[in-house]
Amino acid sequence: MNPESADAVETIESLHDELATCRRELAECRQRLDQANQLCASESDKRQCLLATLEAAQIGLWEGEIKNFALAEQWSPRFREIFGVPHDAEVSQQLFLKCIHPDDRERIERAVAEAVSGANGGRYRAEYRIVKPSDGTVRWVKAWGQAFMSREGKIDRLIGTVLDVTVGKDLEEENARLQAEFEDLFEEAPIPYVHEGLDTRFIRANRAARNLLGISPEDVGSVFGSGLAAETAENKRRMSDSLSVLGPAGESGPVLLELRRKDDGRPVWVHWWSRPATGNGYSRTMYWDVTDWVLMERTKAALELTLESGRVGDWDWDMVRDTSRRSSRHDQCFGYVDPIPESEWGAKQFLQHVHSEDRARVESELRRAIETSEYFKSEFRVVWPDGSLHWLAGSGRTYNTQGGKPTRMLGIVMDVTERRRAEEALRASEQLARGQIEALKGSLEALAREPAPERLVEHIMRTITRQWGAHSSSFWRRDTVKDSVCFEFAFEDDRIVxxxxxxxxGMDLQLPMEDFWPWPEVFRTGKASLIEDIRTVRPFALRDRLLPLGIITVLLIPMSVGGRLEGAIGLRFCRKQTFRAEEIELAETLANQAMLAMELARLSAESRESAINAERNRFARDIHDTLAQGFTGVIVQLEAATGAAAQNDFAMVAERMKQASDLARSGLGEARRSIQALRPRSLCDGTLFTALDGLLKRMSSGTNLSADFRIDGEPRPMAPAWEDTLLRVTQESLTNTIKYAHARSFHATLVFGFEEIQLRLADDGQGFELGSETDGFGLIGMKERVTQIGGQFVVRSEPGAGVQILVTLGHNERVET
Known part of the structure; x- marks a missing residue:
């Protein structure tokens, strides 16, 4: 409410109170007059007392005797003064009527006549205007009169009083006018305003209050202010405390209260003021709607909490004065514990803290944001007062307020040092992992292609040495018999030595396991061991040989197979180096797999030699049991046929020749059976079903791919070749899905039908154009496997639709792709 409105309301209420006072005083005068009439009525000597009393009360007295139906009057000096008649003027009923305002004359003449006639018990009461003959001014008077009867029971006299009530009438008119204005001002005031009783029941409420509180005009009288308060302990306490201080001279406010609208229960927040009205019959209460402010403050508090929880600092840069307001978190991002004054942090101070290598870029980005009114967004390094380096991410936006020119920029900043370090570590680890995977892939490919185990070892050592950027490397084994570690070979000059x-x-190539030797540490703990500077360790022949080569750091990586520590690779570096934990872990993984590849190569060589010997023996047995015996029988039959021919027994010759032929065919069949036995047989342990289920679980473990296997129909035995083919096709398809499809799921279903067996493979990956696959180990290899066992191979795919493969066994139909 503005000051003028408040003053007007105060003035109206003050006039209202003064009018009430005048009315009380008038009532008191009437009471005194009645008392005076009673005291003086019975005693003539009290007339003067009455006159004096009336004079003191500024009340005029008039008397009239009724003679010949006319009223002969007597006026007291006060009456004459009120009517403006000179003291010596002769008074009469005609003069009386002449002094009455023309608009009121007929009414008053009739009222006097009625009193004289005895109506209303002879009482005369009237309020009217008079026009003073002396100056023509108009005054309001109030008259009281009473008709009296003679002893004969006839009205013969009329006595009354008159009082000038012009001031009261003026006050009433002014009060009525002010009351109307007050009512209009009260109703139309923009500030919610109510009058409420001491029990907080609303007496009246203006339109703004009704709109704010959701009250209809007809419901105002049934609303209690205290009943609108929200049912919270704090809110109720505030309301109770505020009401308790209200009294004759007390007022309360402003108090922040949460209220509930009467119509829909929605919350509103107000600043509440209340002051008792004069007489304490009610209180005047004003509500200032602060709902938007409260919600804004709550949003601001939530934002500040969010920023603080996220370790985010905010700033407001005054570009005109080059000063800024900042949160404490902002200054902490720049390495300051205590807040920096607003005047001491502007664009210059900000850029001074930015790392010299990032400063020009950040300044350019900031200038571009100002010129284009676009967002400023940048990540940069800052140097703290203690010299430490930190990464920050900042963003902001300009605001144009003076002729379209930017004058302010608001923004946030947060410390992203840990994130950047994690990203760098992740990037390095990813690069290292990719390199290790490529190295491992190359090693495994060499294992698949390299027939000579020693060449495979050389390839692996070359891959590891180059991958780590080492000068050279070495391989050590532990001799458990001698309790020492033994040097086996080195990879130097790009070859195995x-x-x-x-x-x-002439060198001693063994080291005991004692603690003072750093080289065996890897065997003692089973963990990677770093000799950061070999110049500081105890001398021995191999160490002394490395020094002239410029070797400084040696990283010893354990190599395990089946949980057994079998050896260690020593990577040699010509500069001091340290390694992160993930690098060591990846190195150990690569070394273990390299050791496994070396072990597999060794076993492969041993297995090859053993297989050759076994096959040689088998051939010898088969030749002895089949071909040799068959050929012997054939020779016998041929010799018998020769003897029969010499005797010209051609029937016997034919018989012997037939038997020789049968023996030859039988031997040939046995030879063929023997040759078929050379084909490899898979799935020696367990069933195809457990093998497929284990394959999917093993290969999908650790990936984002969800792989599952199920069986439809009643399972029945299959030929070993079929089982081997189905397993290999599933393995190849799943490998392709993991490597190329970027799929989320892979489903393998083995269906046993009445006449055929089907293997259904499907993924939801990116698919491919049919005909684009040319690798011999891909679809062509799978097709060849299926074709070899008389099966049907079908593949369906298109970009974005995944891949579906169907293998059908049991029909001799043409293979489709």
Whole structure:
């Protein structure tokens, strides 16, 4: 409410109170007059007392005797003064009527006549205007009169009083006018305003209050202010405390209260003021709607909490004065514990803290944001007062307020050092992992192609050494019999150099397991061991040989197979180096797999030699049991046929020749059976079903792919070749899905029908154009496998639709792709 409105309301209420006072005083005068009439009525000597009393009360007295139906009057000096008649003027009923305002004359003449006639018990009461003959002014008077009867029971006299009530009438008119204005001002005031009783029941409420509180005009009288308060302990306490201080001279407010609208229960927040009205019959209460402010403050508090929880600082840059207001978190992002004054942090101070290598870029980005009114967004390094380096991410936006020119920029900043370090570590780890995977892939490919185990070892050592950027490397084994570690070979000059090479002649190539030797540490703990500077360790022949080569750091990586520590690779570096934990872990993984590849190569060589010997023996047995015996029978039959021919027994010759032929065919069949036995047989342990289920679980473990296997129909036995083919096709398809499809799921279903068996494979990956696959180990290889066992191979795919493969066994139909 503005000051003028408040003053007007105060003035109206003050006039209202003064009018009430005048009315009380008038009533008191009437009471005194009645008392005076009673005291003086019975005693003539009290007339003067009455006159004096009336004079003191500024009340005029008039008397009239009724003679010949006319009223002969007597007026007291006060009456004459009120009517403006001179003291010596002769008074009469005609003069009386002449002094009455023309608009009121007929009414008053009739009222006097009625009193004289005895109507209303002879009482005369009237309020009217008079026009003073002396100056023509108009005054309001109030008259009281009473008709009296003679002893004969006839009205013969009329006595009355008159009082000038012009001031009261003026006050009433002014009060009525002010009351109307007050009512209009009260109703139309923009500030919610109510009058409420001491029990907080609403007496009246203006339109703004009704709109704010959701009250209809007809419901105002049934609303209690205290009943609108929200049912919270704090809210109720505030309301109770505020009401308790209200009293004759007390007022309360402003108090922040949460209220509930009467119509829909929606919350509103107000600043509540209340002051008792004069007489304490009610209180005047004003509500200032602060709902938007409260919600804004709550949003601001939530935002500040969010920023603080996220370790985000905010800033407001005054570009005109080059000063800024900032949160404490902002200054902490720049390495300051205590807040920096607003005047001491502007664009210059900000850029001074930015790392010199990032400063020009950040300044350019900031200038571009100002010129284009676009968002400023940048990540940069800052140097803290203690010299430490930190990464920050900042963003902001300009605001144009002076002729379209930017004057302010608001923004946030947060410390992203840990995130950047994690990203860098992840990037390095990813690069290292990719390199290790490529190295491992190359090693495994070499294992698949390289027939000579020693060449495979050389390839692996070359891959590891180059991958890590090492000068050279070495391989050590533990001799459990001698409780020592033994040098086996080195990879130097891009080739394997065994311990028998001349360069190692005369050297002691074993080290005991004692603690003072750093090289065996990897065997003692089973963990990677880093000799950061070999120049600081105890001398021995191999160490002394490395020093002239410029070797400083050696990383020893354990190599395990089946949980057994079998050896260690020593990577040699010409500069001091340290390694992160993930690098060591990846190195150990690569070394273990390399050791496995070396072990597999060794076993492959041993297995090849063993297989050759076994096959040689088998051939010898088969030849002895089949071909040799068959050929012997054939020779016998041929010799018998020759003897029969010499005797010209051609029937016997034919018989012997037939038997010789049968023996030859039988031997040939046995030979063929023997040759078929050379084909490999898979799935020696367990069933195809457990093998497929284990394959999917094993290969999908650790990936984002969900792989499942199920069986439809009643399972029945299959030929080993069929089982081997189905397993290999599933393995190849799943490998392709994992490597190329970027799929989420892979489903393998083995269906046993009445006449056929089907293997259904499907993924939801990116698919491909049919005909684009040319690798011999891909679809062509799978097709060849299926074709070899008389099966049907079908593949369906298109970009974005995944891949579906169907293998059908049991029909000799043409293979489709």
């Amino acid at each position: 065994t311990k028998d090479a001349p360069r190692f002649a």
